[in-house]
Amino acid sequence: MRPSAKKIASLLSQKGHKLTAQRRAVIDVVVNSREHLAPAALYERVRRAHPAIGLVTVYRTLEMLHELGLICRVHRGGKSRTYTLAPSGHHHHLVCTECGIVADFTDCDLEVLQQRLSQETGFKIEGHLLQFVGHCRNCQGGT
Amino acid sequence: MRPSAKKIASLLSQKGHKLTAQRRAVIDVVVNSREHLAPAALYERVRRAHPAIGLVTVYRTLEMLHELGLICRVHRGGKSRTYTLAPSGHHHHLVCTECGIVADFTDCDLEVLQQRLSQETGFKIEGHLLQFVGHCRNCQGGT
DNA sequence: CTTATAAGTGAAAAACATTTTCAATTAAGT
DNA sequence: ACTTAATTGAAAATGTTTTTCACTTATAAG
Ligand SMILES: [Zn+2]
Ligand SMILES: [Zn+2]
Ligand SMILES: [Zn+2]
Ligand SMILES: [Zn+2]
Numbered sequence: 017m018r019p020s021a022k023k024i025a026s027l028l029s030q031k032g033h034k035l036t037a038q039r040r041a042v043i044d045v046v047v048n049s050r051e052h053l054a055p056a057a058l059y060e061r062v063r064r065a066h067p068a069i070g071l072v073t074v075y076r077t078l079e080m081l082h083e084l085g086l087i088c089r090v091h092r093g094g095k096s097r098t099y100t101l102a103p104s105g106h107h108h109h110l111v112c113t114e115c116g117i118v119a120d121f122t123d124c125d126l127e128v129l130q131q132r133l134s135q136e137t138g139f140k141i142e143g144h145l146l147q148f149v150g151h152c153r154n155c156q157g158g159t
Numbered sequence: 160m161r162p163s164a165k166k167i168a169s170l171l172s173q174k175g176h177k178l179t180a181q182r183r184a185v186i187d188v189v190v191n192s193r194e195h196l197a198p199a200a201l202y203e204r205v206r207r208a209h210p211a212i213g214l215v216t217v218y219r220t221l222e223m224l225h226e227l228g229l230i231c232r233v234h235r236g237g238k239s240r241t242y243t244l245a246p247s248g249h250h251h252h253l254v255c256t257e258c259g260i261v262a263d264f265t266d267c268d269l270e271v272l273q274q275r276l277s278q279e280t281g282f283k284i285e286g287h288l289l290q291f292v293g294h295c296r297n298c299q300g301g302t
Numbered sequence: 303c304t305t306a307t308a309a310g311t312g313a314a315a316a317a318c319a320t321t322t323t324c325a326a327t328t329a330a331g332t
Numbered sequence: 333a334c335t336t337a338a339t340t341g342a343a344a345a346t347g348t349t350t351t352t353c354a355c356t357t358a359t360a361a362g
Contacts, residue, residue: 032309034308055349070313073312075349110280129267137253137295139295141253146290148276149285150277178329179338179340212340215342240319
């Protein structure tokens with residue numbers, strides 16, 4: 017079950033952050049969006065409810081939510097990053113290179129590989145990034 | 160066996176591109192570097208042999224080599240992308256978040272997962288990005 | 303309900319990475 | 333040598349993210 021805006025706000029507060037109107041507005045938009053959104057797109061949506069907010073604050077709030085593990089961030093080489101409400105726990109992405117839509121999936125089974133690489137290279141592996149790219153159902157026609 | 164500068168230059172030429180002194184200089188640096196390098200870093204190195212070259216040309220040449228599949232490009236969320244001579248075929252990376260060093264590995268076994276995702280989501284999957292992050296041997300002390 | 307204050311805000315500027323423009327140069331074929 | 337389309341590089345444009353700093357405000361203490 018997706019966390020509510022109230023829940024997220026309260027977690028923020030518990031961590032010693034102030035609950036400002038701007039932060040509530042950003043949280044509302046994130047909670048009510050299914051898609052992964054770039055800061056600029058989120059900014060547009062947030063402004064509908066809170067016209068005076070600054071883009072900087074959106075950036076700051078998103079980073080903060082991300083650091084608390086409440087939302088998930090995706091880097092899309094070159095393009096701007098996107099954020100979305102974190103589904104429960106570890107997951108990965110499937111990105112459409114045409115329209116940018118992102119689908120999530122949760123299983124990856126990389127432990128064995130990770131273990132072996134760690135031994136071979138001496139790296140202390142702390143995480144992984146797994147992402148498939150391709151074309152979504154809508155973008156398979158033409159071009 | 161890594162391709163030689165001569166080999167790369169000749170491939171470039173075969174594809175109908177001109178063989179300029181600038182391109183030769185970029186190719187030389189790429190061939191003689193083991194690390195993944197950002198355009199700016201490559202630019203610095205290229206300037207030692209060819210002081211008058213412009214950063215733009217380095218960008219253009221790298222993109223061109225990448226499009227021909229001769230070098231491999233890595234996006235590092237947020238930071239600048241890096242390029243390196245393509246080891247033969249498909250491979251992945253292990254990145255140190257402290258110093259940025261990159262190690263390559265070649266096996267990933269993602270076909271089964273890919274097949275299943277493709278069916279479940281309707282995506283036509285064209286590639287994947289797999290990357291482990293952690294700390295290399297040198298960067299494991301402290302912090 | 304004040305008051306104090308540390309946290310938060312936002313406009314503007316800075317910092318970057320990358321791309322575009324365009325006049326001048328040059329590799330390569332005839 | 334001549335021609336010409338490809339290439340170059342300085343500068344400007346673009347686009348994203350970060351920094352700065354004077355001003356505002358949430359929150360907690362009195
Ligand atoms: Zn699509
Ligand atoms: Zn995973
Ligand atoms: Zn390191
Ligand atoms: Zn692979």
